[in-house]
Amino acid sequence: MELRDIASLVAIAETGSISGAARRLNLTRPALSASLRRLETDLKVMLVMRHSRGATLTPEGGFVLEKAYGLFKEVADIESVASHLAREPAGPVRLGLPTNVAGGLVPELIPELKARYPHVKVHVVEAMSGVLMEQLQIGRLDLAVLFHIQPMPGLRSEPIISEELRLLVPAGHAFAGRGSISFAKAIGLDLVLPSPDNSIRRHIEAAARGEGMSLTVSADVDSFPGLVNLVKVGYPTIMPTFLVQDALAEGSVFALEIVSPALAWTLHLASRRDAQRPIASMATGRLLIEACGRLVETGRWPGRRVV
Secondary structure (H helix, E strand, C coil): CCHHHHHHHHHHHHHCCHHHHHHHCCCCHHHHHHHHHHHHHHHCCCCEEEECCEEEECHHHHHHHHHHHHHHHHHHHHHHHHHHHCCCCCEEEEEEEEHHHHHHHHHHHHHHHHHHCCCEEEEEEEECHHHHHHHHHCCCCCEEEEECCCCCCCEEEEEEEEEECEEEEECCCCCCCCCEEEHHHHHHCCEEECCCCCHHHHHHHHHHHHCCCCCCEEEECCCHHHHHHHHHCCCCEEECCHHHHHHHHHCCEEEEEEECCCCEEEEEEEEECCCCCHHHHHHHHHHHHHHHHHHHHCCCCCCEECC
């Protein structure tokens, strides 16, 4: 079955005759009739009834016509997207970054993006992962970095980095200076954590349930700087260490590896399949993945590349 034969059926339906369809498609009547016969042979059904006033579609032909209109719209969309992809990346791209990622990734990404694609303008939205997922689903974001994303209609995702979550304690804490701590002991502490809707909290709670345990949480804090400052004054937390490297280096915060079981998760780059500016979104996504890779390879982002 070929598109040109389907186009013949559409022309017959719209002109009401074989001769009119032939004129519209710049074909001879015999060529148009041959095209129709091929389509009917391929589909094994009669599509057109000829009569003295011209030609009309059979009920089967009407069904095929309805599908044909949808097919040609898809073809037009493909041609439009392909034409767009051939151009230089340009236009606005709305990028969502979690609060425990944005501060370290933005300075690495934006200068490279401006140098390589000067006509792309990125609007960075910093929020908790759950909020970013909602914004991506309703179309307010084109791209978002998310944790442990589940397959969802209309979205595509690819893994970027796997990183461990560590127990963070202040200098002077009884566990400061230890290399590691068991998961049971870590969650037995009086912790400050993001609220239950946060990806980090959900991940820790799922691990606890898997071990038949529960968390002890003294406060829900949906602020990354707030959590780090609370650690410094005596309240332990569990989180990745990407944005606490300065505090670790100055010795105000200590990070302990969590074992038995270890806590790790994977960051994904999620995007909408119906992105309005696919070339700009794709270009931004590629540079974001490259930037993450550089941060890992240079030791600035403790983690492991998975792409």
